[in-house]
Structure formats: structure tokens, C-alpha cells
Amino acid sequence: MKHLSDQELMSIVQAGDFAPASEIYDRYSSRIYNFAYRFLKNSEAAEDATQEVFVKMLKHAGQFHGGAKLSTWLFSITANWCRDYLRKAENRSKDGEDVLITLPAPAELSPERHLERREDEQRIQKALTLLSPDQREAILLSRYQGLSYAEIAQISGCSEGAVKTRVFRAMEVLKKALTGDARGGDRCLTAIP
Amino acid sequence: MPDCDSMRENMPLLLTESLDPARRELTHQHIETCPMCVAEWSAYKETWSILDTLPELDVPARVKQRFLAEVSPAVTPNVVPFRRRSAPRWLAQAAAAVIIAGGAFYGGHRMTPRVELTPTPATLVNVQPAPFYSIAESRVLPAASISPQIEGRPDIQNVQFTDASPSNDQIGVSFDITSHVTVTGRPTDKSMVRLLRYVLENEDKQSPSRSRAIDWVRSTYAHVGNPDPEITEALANVLRNDDNQGVRIKAADTLRSLQSTMTDGTRDALVEALKNDPNPAVRLKAVEALAKLARSGGNMDPDMVDTLRKKASQGDENVYVRVKAAEALSSIQPK
Ligand SMILES: [Zn+2]
Numbered sequence: 001m002k003h004l005s006d007q008e009l010m011s012i013v014q015a016g017d018f019a020p021a022s023e024i025y026d027r028y029s030s031r032i033y034n035f036a037y038r039f040l041k042n043s044e045a046a047e048d049a050t051q052e053v054f055v056k057m058l059k060h061a062g063q064f065h066g067g068a069k070l071s072t073w074l075f076s077i078t079a080n081w082c083r084d085y086l087r088k089a090e091n092r093s094k095d096g097e098d099v100l101i102t103l104p105a106p107a108e109l110s111p112e113r114h115l116e117r118r119e120d121e122q123r124i125q126k127a128l129t130l131l132s133p134d135q136r137e138a139i140l141l142s143r144y145q146g147l148s149y150a151e152i153a154q155i156s157g158c159s160e161g162a163v164k165t166r167v168f169r170a171m172e173v174l175k176k177a178l179t180g181d182a183r184g185g186d187r188c189l190t191a192i193p
Numbered sequence: 194m195p196d197c198d199s200m201r202e203n204m205p206l207l208l209t210e211s212l213d214p215a216r217r218e219l220t221h222q223h224i225e226t227c228p229m230c231v232a233e234w235s236a237y238k239e240t241w242s243i244l245d246t247l248p249e250l251d252v253p254a255r256v257k258q259r260f261l262a263e264v265s266p267a268v269t270p271n272v273v274p275f276r277r278r279s280a281p282r283w284l285a286q287a288a289a290a291v292i293i294a295g296g297a298f299y300g301g302h303r304m305t306p307r308v309e310l311t312p313t314p315a316t317l318v319n320v321q322p323a324p325f326y327s328i329a330e331s332r333v334l335p336a337a338s339i340s341p342q343i344e345g346r347p348d349i350q351n352v353q354f355t356d357a358s359p360s361n362d363q364i365g366v367s368f369d370i371t372s373h374v375t376v377t378g379r380p381t382d383k384s385m386v387r388l389l390r391y392v393l394e395n396e397d398k399q400s401p402s403r404s405r406a407i408d409w410v411r412s413t414y415a416h417v418g419n420p421d422p423e424i425t426e427a428l429a430n431v432l433r434n435d436d437n438q439g440v441r442i443k444a445a446d447t448l449r450s451l452q453s454t455m456t457d458g459t460r461d462a463l464v465e466a467l468k469n470d471p472n473p474a475v476r477l478k479a480v481e482a483l484a485k486l487a488r489s490g491g492n493m494d495p496d497m498v499d500t501l502r503k504k505a506s507q508g509d510e511n512v513y514v515r516v517k518a519a520e521a522l523s524s525i526q527p528k
Contacts, residue, residue: 003405003408005405025257025261030251030252033250033252033256034250037250038247047253047256047259050252050260051256051260051263055263055264058264117248120246120247121248124243124244124246124247125247142205143241144244164202165202167205168204171204171205171237174240174244175239178240178244179236179239179243
């Protein structure tokens with residue numbers, strides 16, 4: 001099954017045989033989980049997202065067109081799930097912030113270096129929360145998933161021009177938060193929605 | 194004079210190397226001449242590389258268990274690790290000695306008639322050495338029985354690979370000429386190596402299976418210490434010649450993972466890709482492979498060092514390519 005393309009696996013699923021479920025999960029779960037985790041900043045929600053995205057993929061396999069990229073389709077489902085989650089979360093009382101997952105220190109890192117890295121991670125994760133959900137979605141898909149603006153537009157249901165603006169605005173906010181840079185002057189300040 | 198705002202909107206696209214050449218040029222020109230934007234650009238690059246330090250998290254194993262449990266029983270009976278029903282070794286040996294004479298064949302398509310094999314003592318192989326067959330002319334079975342020389346230019350299609358699993362030292366390559374053929378053998382068998390080389394270098398350039406061929410070679414030879422240099426040379430040729438950037442990226446990445454047998458030719462192909470490939474992702478994979486070679490104190494030459502030096506300081510090069518080139522250099526210099 002490892003040798004089959006995404007399209008081939010999906011056509012098996014579309015024919016009603018779920019045998020490729022495990023293989024498709026192995027190919028994409030890490031990307032889905034990381035996206036959801038960084039988007040929602042909540043590990044439990046990211047786990048739910050990952051599980052439910054793959055269940056949806058099986059249930060709605062008929063909607064997948066062979067011409068499309070499976071990754072784009074899966075990210076569309078994921079982004080929808082995450083937006084939905086945020087909407088519902090807004091209606092709930094504000095929960096406490098999720099605790100960042102502690103990663104085991106890679107062997108070559110000194111404890112100081114490891115601490116530094118963890119601080120970096122928290123700083124970036126915090127900076128990401130300064131973004132609007134649209135901007136966060138765009139920057140996560142562009143920076144970490146390597147998707148093109150055309151693919152992101154498809155996933156986010158907007159124009160490529162809108163993606164360009166979202167990524168740009170996100171970068172303005174992140175730049176300010178991460179480099180303490182105010183050189184952008186007035187443009188930089190007005191860029192924050 | 195284009196306005197600064199629209200130039201800045203282009204900066205993220207510049208970082209992902211996804212601007213068209215005309216706008217890329219225009220933006221670079223503007224940045225060079227505008228003091229506000231030059232500062233902005235360096236802050237963008239800095240931000241972009243800070244973002245790179247965000248680690249990738251592992252998905253907890255329970256998520257997959259929950260997923261599979263949720264979709265069972267529809268799935269569970271089928272979700273077993275994929276493994277081709279593998280022929281015991283005696284079967285392969287028997288095949289080498291016995292089957293081909295009749296022109297019958299097995300494996301490959303499910304539709305192909307199966308020939309029942311009866312166990313044959315392994316010694317028979319020694320007593321009756323299998324004749325060599327050329328796949329250019331005939332249907333052939335075990336790699337041991339085909340000539341390492343592929344004659345002519347057989348038009349191979351519908352290439353399929355089976356079982357690159359480390360738990361079984363047999364692999365198979367199937368393809369159509371006038372009939373469907375399966376050649377089985379160890380990844381180290383010269384005939385198998387030649388066949389794979391032929392597939393990598395000659396399969397239809399438009400075919401998506403080119404990319405799969407590389408995946409398969411990678412997973413197969415990941416378990417083989419020092420793969421035959423012909424395999425890496427074939428990958429180097431793909432890296433040099435393929436029109437498809439995705440295929441070139443895979444070829445470079447696979448060379449990085451297999452580089453225990455890096456020859457001068459494969460190293461030169463990587464250096465060439467780093468110098469001239471129009472796609473930054475290919476250049477990045479090439480420089481990563483060279484960095485690994487440098488770290489391992491492998492087979493380097495002045496052109497490689499020179500290219501790394503140029504790339505590390507080339508202002509308009511992708512920032513990751515530059516960083517990797519610098520890393521590679523720093524691992525060479527102590528020597
Ligand atoms: Zn300017």
C-alpha cells in the first residue's frame with residue numbers, strides 16, 4: 001500500500017474499502033496535527049481535529065476529486081474544523097491557556113540551549129496568537145506546510161489576493177513581536193487589524 | 194517608482210520563492226534602492242528564520258488508535274500492516290532453476306496465470322545453473338536468471354514495484370513489454386540494479402510512476418548497506434536531466450539518504466544542481482546532501498568547496514540554501 005499514490009488510495013476508499021485508512025493517516029497525520037495544534041494552541045483539540053479529519057475523509061471520500069491534491073482537501077477539512085472549534089470556543093467561557101507540550105531535549109543540546117529553544121517556541125506560539133484566525137491559517141499553511149497561495153485560497157475559500165494580504169499582515173505582526181522591530185513605521189502599525 | 198506597500202506585500206512571496214521572475218526582479222531592485230524597504234526586508238528574513246525554529250510535534254499514538262477504533266469494524270479487518278505474501282527462499286531458488294524453461298511466469302498481475310511450483314532442493318541450483326535471459330527479448334523471472342546487460346531499448350510500461358520490506362530480502366519489479374514481467378531478486382543483485390537503473394533513467398518522463406520509482410528505490414536501499422553505485426548514478430542522472438522539479442527534489446533527497454556510496458559523479462551532479470538548478474527546493478536538497486557529505490568527511494573536491502563558499506555568500510540566494518552552505522563549510526574547515 002505504501003507504493004500506491006494518494007489518488008490510488010482514495011479510489012480504493014471511494015470504492016467502499018477502508019483498508020488504506022491507516023496508510024493515509026500515516027502520510028498526513030503529522031501535518032494535520034501540527035497545523036491544528038499551532039492554529040488552536042491546544043493539544044487536546046488538535047488531537048480531536050486530527051482524528052475527526054480522517055474520519056470525515058473516509059465518510060466523505062466521494063467528494064474528493066481525483067484531479068485535486070489530497071493534502072489540499074485534507075487541509076480544507078482541517079481548517080474548517082478548526083474555525084468551527086474557535087467559533088464554538090468563543091461561545092464558551094474562556095478556558096485557561098493550554099500548556100505547551102514539553103519536547104524531550106535532543107541529545108546534542110545543552111540544558112541551557114534546550115531551555116532557550118523552548119523559550120523560542122513559546123515566543124513564536126504566543127506571537128501566533130496575536131494574529132487573526134484568517135492570518136494565522138494563512139501563515140501556517142504558507143510557512144509550515146509550504147502550500148502555494150492558490151492552494152491556500154482554495155482551502156480558506158478566498159481569493160489569492162486575500163491570501164497575499166493575510167500573509168503580509170501576519171508577517172508584519174510577527175516581525176514586530178519576534179524581532180521587536182518598529183522600523184516599518186506607520187505601515188507596520190496600521191497593518192494590525 | 195512602485196510604492197513601498199506593494200513591494201512589502203511581495204516580500205513573503207520572495208521568501209517562498211514564488212514570485213514570477215519579472216516581479217521578483219522588480220522587488221529586488223526596489224529593495225536595493227529604498228532604505229526603508231531594505232531594513233524591512235532584513236527584518237522579514239529574520240522573522241522568517243525565527244519561525245523556522247518552531248519544532249514539529251509528534252502526533253500522540255493514541256490518536257491513530259482512536260481513529261482506527263472509530264472507523265472499525267469497517268476498517269479493522271483490513272488494517273494490517275501491508276506485506277506482500279512473500280515466497281519462501283526455496284521457492285525463489287527453485288524458480289531460478291526450474292520455471293523459466295517453459296516460458297511460464299508468475300507474480301505481477303493478478304490476472305496472470307499462476308504456475309504451481311514444487312519445492313526443489315537448493316542444491317539443484319548449483320547443479321543446474323540457470324541460463325541467462327535478456328529481458329529485452331523474453332519473459333524472465335528471477336533476477337539471478339537474467340543477464341545484467343539490458344539489450345536494446347525495451348519499451349517498458351506499467352512499472353510496478355513490490356515489497357521493499359526489510360524483513361524479506363526479495364524485491365520485485367514488474368513491467369509490460371509485450372507481456373507483463375516480474376523480475377525478483379535481492380536489491381544487491383546486479384541484474385536488479387541494472388533494471389532499476391534502466392527504469393529510473395528511461396521511464397516516460399510524463400509518468401507519475403517516475404516519482405514513485407524514486408520513493409521505492411529509496412525505501413528499498415535504505416536497508417541495504419552501501420548500495421551499488423549504479424543506483425546513485427542513476428539518481429544523479431535523474432537530478433541532472435528531469436524536467437519535473439518534484440522528481441529532481443526527490444532525486445536529490447534520496448541521494449542524501451543513500452550517500453554512503455557517493456561517487457565523484459553523484460557529488461558533481463549535486464554540486465551542479467546547487468549551482469544551476471532553477472528551483473530553490475532542489476538547490477536546498479542538494480546543499481543538504483553536500484552538507485551531509487562534508488560532515489561525514491566524505492569524498493570532496495575543490496569545486497564543491499568553492500561552490501559552497503559562493504552560495505554561502507550569494508546575496509540573492511534562498512536564505513536556507515545559504516545557511517546550509519555555511520554549515521557545510523564550517524564542518525569542513527577544522528580539517
Ligand atoms: Zn520602499
